[in-house]
Amino acid sequence: MRLPKLTKHAFLAIWDVHAWVGIAAGLVLHVICFTGAFCVFYEELGVWQDPALRVPHGEVAPLSQIVSPVLDASWVARKRIDVHLPGDDRSTVDIRYVPASGGVREMVHVHPRTGEIVPERSRLASILFNVHFLYHDRWFPSGIYVAGVFGTAMVLGLVTGLLIHYRNIARQLHRFRPRGRASTAWADAHKTLAVYGFPFQAMAAFTGAMICFGPLLLRSFAGPLFHGDAKAAQSALYGDLSGPPPRGQAAKALPLEELVARATERLPGLSPAVLRIANYGDADGTVAVQGKLLAAPLGTSTVRLRLRDGAVVNVETAGSMGAAQSIEQVFRSLHFARFGGWAVKIFYALCALAACVTILSGNCIWLLRREGREKRASDRLLARLTAGAGAGIGLATAVLFWANRCIPMTVASRLTWESVAFFGAWALALVGCLVVRDAKVSWTALLAASGALFALVPVLNALTTDVHLFNVGRHRVGAVAAIDLSLFVLGAALLGAARAVSPSLRTSRTFFVGAKR
Template identity: 30%
Template sequence: MRDILRNRMGWLHAWVGFVGGLVLVVAFTGGTLALFDTEITRWMEPELAALPEAAMTGEALDHAGAQVWALREKGQNVFLNLPSARDPVLRILHYDGHAFVGPVLDPRDGTALHSRETRGGQLFFDLHQSLYRGPVWGNLVTEAAGIGLIVAVMSGVIIHFRNLASDLLLFRPFAAPGRAWLDAHLVAGVLLLPFIVMMAYTGAVIHAPRLFPMIGAGHAARPAGRPDAGMRVVGPYAPLAPMLAQAEDVFGRGRIGFVMFGTGTVSFYRADAADFAMTRDHADFSASDGRLVGVERIGHGMPRLGGAMRGLHFIRWGTPALRWLYFVCGVVGSMMMAAGLVLFLMKHRRVHGGTFRLALAETLALAVTLGLPLASLGYLWGSRLLPPELMHRADRETGVFFLVWLVALVHAGMRCFGGAVRPAWRDQACAIAVLGCGLPILDAMSRAGTALRLHADVYLAVDACALGFGLLALWGQRVIVRAR
């Protein structure tokens, strides 16, 4: 009976793991990069590198508020994002269907700063959440894949339960390819089992009302003061600086993240990084006289638990060290899933070698496993090589990402359907090595003067990660060449 269960779990683990794994590698990789979405955005705005560290002044806040009201009078649905330790500038943002974009303001006086248009790291967040396919179908696919991840993990535990301890201690990277890939898959899976289950579970819980509408039917909360895009507002307006001071008396100094402008009200929302539970607590003020009209806090019970789940998943409250730990776990988790795809292909080559469906599976696995990192590096290269004043520049940057990914897919298809599977992996690994190792050079060449010395941690971190992945791809390419 136990062997029958293990065999059935093996079939379930293989097929759910491969089909869902194609989506999960994309979502997991996107989520891993989105941990540092703000830092990636700053890397893609090199003009801001020369801006010295400065605290936001009341003058800057009031000036920014006047600009927001002027835009809202024209019918634009915008809000104000306040400076933080991760992003020390003011931003007037609107949602373009995929990311929050808009002009950047100097926190010292509220004047506009010259900066190229970009979606920055938010592209990876959108890729993680909806595969860049919008808030309906894209989200449903990723949420279903998350549930599939839980199924794959649980079935994998059943298959390997008797050998979990030995799998954790036994890793033979220089064994036969099949054995080495299996060892890597098992060791990563065992080490990261709590992390993967936690991320899959919290992701499923966060979006449970979408998958099961009856769960969230009675819990929909509409925050007060949220702007209504269909209504215009008329001045005069009270200054924002005194309102911010009162909001900080309520939530704590430096704990306000953004400001929403409604019809007759201004709402100061607590920052996502202010607490473990990620909620939408806010203080509402009269837009005309700045009088505090109400404070809304998420209480205890299910809403608070939901905020805690979001906090665990998005880790906005985490220290840099904790976000780096999440990042490393995300990278290893993505590699574990990619290794699972490779194991599936190696197993089925013996039975289905030369068939159309195997060539298709090889193509998709290669395009996801190596094509996605290649496209991500191409996105960073495009952000520096495209002219800063280009019209619709954010769309062009995103187009570079998907164009590189499409080229990787076409290349994989031509090679795999032509029977040259190993050269296909070698070629794309080599391309990743070139783009990854070359990115620090591009960064140094496209930032000049004092910009190389200011905010160096952000640029060094992105460059070091790109260089690390480039060297890893170079090592992988050499392994493929030696294995011929």
């Protein structure tokens, strides 16, 4: 049975929406997808970025002996403290807190055997994570809502693309003519990658948009559904984050390892990953022991206990959560690849990079179809911005990895200099693409430079640290080797792309409007 055909008016209207959404949002979505390929390795990058955190797995000291000195420190506010326990992807105890003097949340790392406190000395992983969500906790906290808008735009682009090609979608699974005209090759690449990547891209865009809009929806529904009780609304969507209100009476807490043992006894099969401590030192202070259950791999289960006596306050599992909280946890697990281990993370990264090619090829199609028309300044600008954003984000990310390894860990302002290196390299790439008249030169130069820098990161890491790809078997820190190897493969792929793009640009009439003929 043949599927019904769209009317000409409907087809053109959907085509215009698809094209303009791609042009208006495509470059930002490319940046989101590219950084998303790194965000799935957030924990591994957290180990890679600081050599002091590369601690081989082994016997650890009692948890209270490691964590209590930080909890009792005068520079830590006790209202909310998150303690991330060592695991497959993390070898240190990471403590996130709000300074007693106020301000944004900070983090310290604690050696699991010696208790040595290592302050946060690199934000490589956080920079890429924040760019993925267009967010900055001090300068642009509302950026997460902007990212949600672009996620919605991506869903709209995917749906309209499906409506345009739904009658011949099976043909797009295998139709690819790279040796034809440039416009034909890019159109085939765009449609083939879009069809294969549609399930992943739709999932990532929709779950990402819902995660971004979560706080906004929370405030919108707090009044009509929860009679203005913001805490009740927050509990319905995210669970009980703060526990009972403080009593104002001091009380000594039980050892953390005893509290964790009681939580696992209360909920057998729980693998503790995070301790969310509320009102530490108060008689009604609590700790929420969070982790995964084998029976619920896409969610997080929690046992909240009172700190002073270990009494169970409440238990949250997949079966006891409300619908909103269960769905929110599934969205987070799907979006951040919190299941399936390395195989799923690698698959996510490859799909994210394929989405980048899908988006950029759409820009190429738009520009190539305007070849025969009179040159417009808008088309020339789009061609150069496509090069600057498309390849420039790769160069900026590669420079960030080099800055992480080249700036000494003893430099007090190295956190700032990492951000300067990333955004500075990206700004220079954009300016260079706007200045250079020939867009093909910009593409080739940026792809080659970013590919070479990525491919040499493992060598740089070996020259500057003791734990790296070439001796990881002796140190047993697998995350470092995995990141090194992944960056080398990405660099080789970008070098191959530079080599493939350069001759094709010379043989075609023009690759971008505005390219020098």
